[in-house]
Amino acid sequence: MTETRPDPVSDTAADDGAPTAERLRSAVEAGFPTTVADLTDLVRIPSVSWPAFDPEHVARSAEAVADLVRGLGLFDVVDIRRAPVAEGGELGQPAVVARRAARNGRPTVLLYAHHDVQPPGRDEDWTSSPFEPTLRGDRLYGRGAADDKAGVMAHIAAIRAFLEVAGPDPDLGIALFIEGEEEDGSPSFSAFLREQRDLLEADAIVVADSNNWDVATPALTVALRGNVTFRLTVSTLDHASHSGMFGGAVPDAMLATVRLLDTLYDEDGAVAVSGLSSAELDTPEYDEAQLRAETGLLDGVSPIGRGTILSRIWAQPSITITGIDAPSVANASNTLIPKVSVRLSTRVAPGQDAREAYEALRAHLLAGAPFGAHVEIDDVDTGQPFLVDTSGWAVADARAAMSAAWGVEPVDIGVGGSIPFIAELVEEFPDAQILVTGVEDPDSRAHSPNESLHLGVFRRAILTEALLLARLQKRAGE
Incomplete structure (x- = not known):
């Protein structure tokens, strides 16, 4: 597939005098068929990390990724490692880690x-x-074609192109962390960061797991909502009774339950829980027609x-009821x-602590139980929101x-x-600059049926990262 794109204004510091950006573009293009072939091999491995699925597929996926990383011939260490989910508990899913030490004062980037x-x-x-x-x-x-095996291959392909232009022995420090349980909530992530800190520490961290504005416009993610999820159980009887009799x-x-859940929302559907806050963010132009096109919102809704x-x-809280345990329509009786029990998923605005948001939700639900219903909350999980500091050199690069x-x-x-x-990355590496990028676009449908990767976006994402590595290779003494 050939695309015509505007020629960039590029740096000119290659040994042969040719523009570095154009040499990298040529390297990415030449390697693209191999990159796509490697990606298809990864997508064929059903590496679902959820507990109900065969963990051997995740292990096989880790081995395949490790083989690709070893094939780069760059790293001093390439290994598959695990960390405990809890203190003294079972191990999490396998992750691939690699590191090459920086030389001559160059920075280290973690991918x-x-x-x-x-x-x-x-x-x-x-x-x-x-x-x-x-x-x-x-x-x-294919499942994982965009989220996030394309992110894995964007890193590998960018390094391939970078090495072809910079040579096999660059001064830039590069570390890789290819996780194996992100879709299951990263239960061993914190322990993994602590145990592998020496391998993963870096001046800048590139997280390739986000979106672009559209297939022609790149995006840097600067704000992420956090999350609070839990099971809410509402009880009113100690046994079922005949609905006609009572x-x-x-x-x-x-x-x-219906009455209680309704209190979470205002008439217009906005969240109505005291203590949940919003953030002040500038937002680009985005109208209702685009929302309808990207979400499939039905006519009249x-x-x-x-x-x-x-x-x-991006900047306000939301609450979604994602599951309910109750008799199905097919099994309904006059009872x-x-x-x-219901599962609540709350998105927390950037700037608010997720535990604080949980306490606000808990207080609201306990205080609002109708008819004196008994309310229990358990299986609680929280994740912190994030705002990127965009003032650093890594964001500019x-x-x-x-x-x-x-x-x-x-x-x-x-x-x-x-x-x-x-x-958690920020907590463990507070001095590192965070860059959240990605290979997805609004039509990628990550997590949904017919997930897909736009190959033009993929190609440009690889070139972006190769160019970033080249810029970092020239940076010293920051």
């Missing part, structure tokens, strides 16, 4: 991605088999919330249900690399979803 994937869901919802990568037009379809006098758990659409997604690779200026974006481990 992060993850090789595990979401469950595929129902095969009938896919146009092609989820683990048989399929090219249709300019998109490669309905109208006895509140069943479903009634109490209105968006919810207040403020600009992107502020609702007053004694107990109902990343923006310059994006502009050169894409031919247009990048957009600073927020992300409504959460990547909680980034806050």
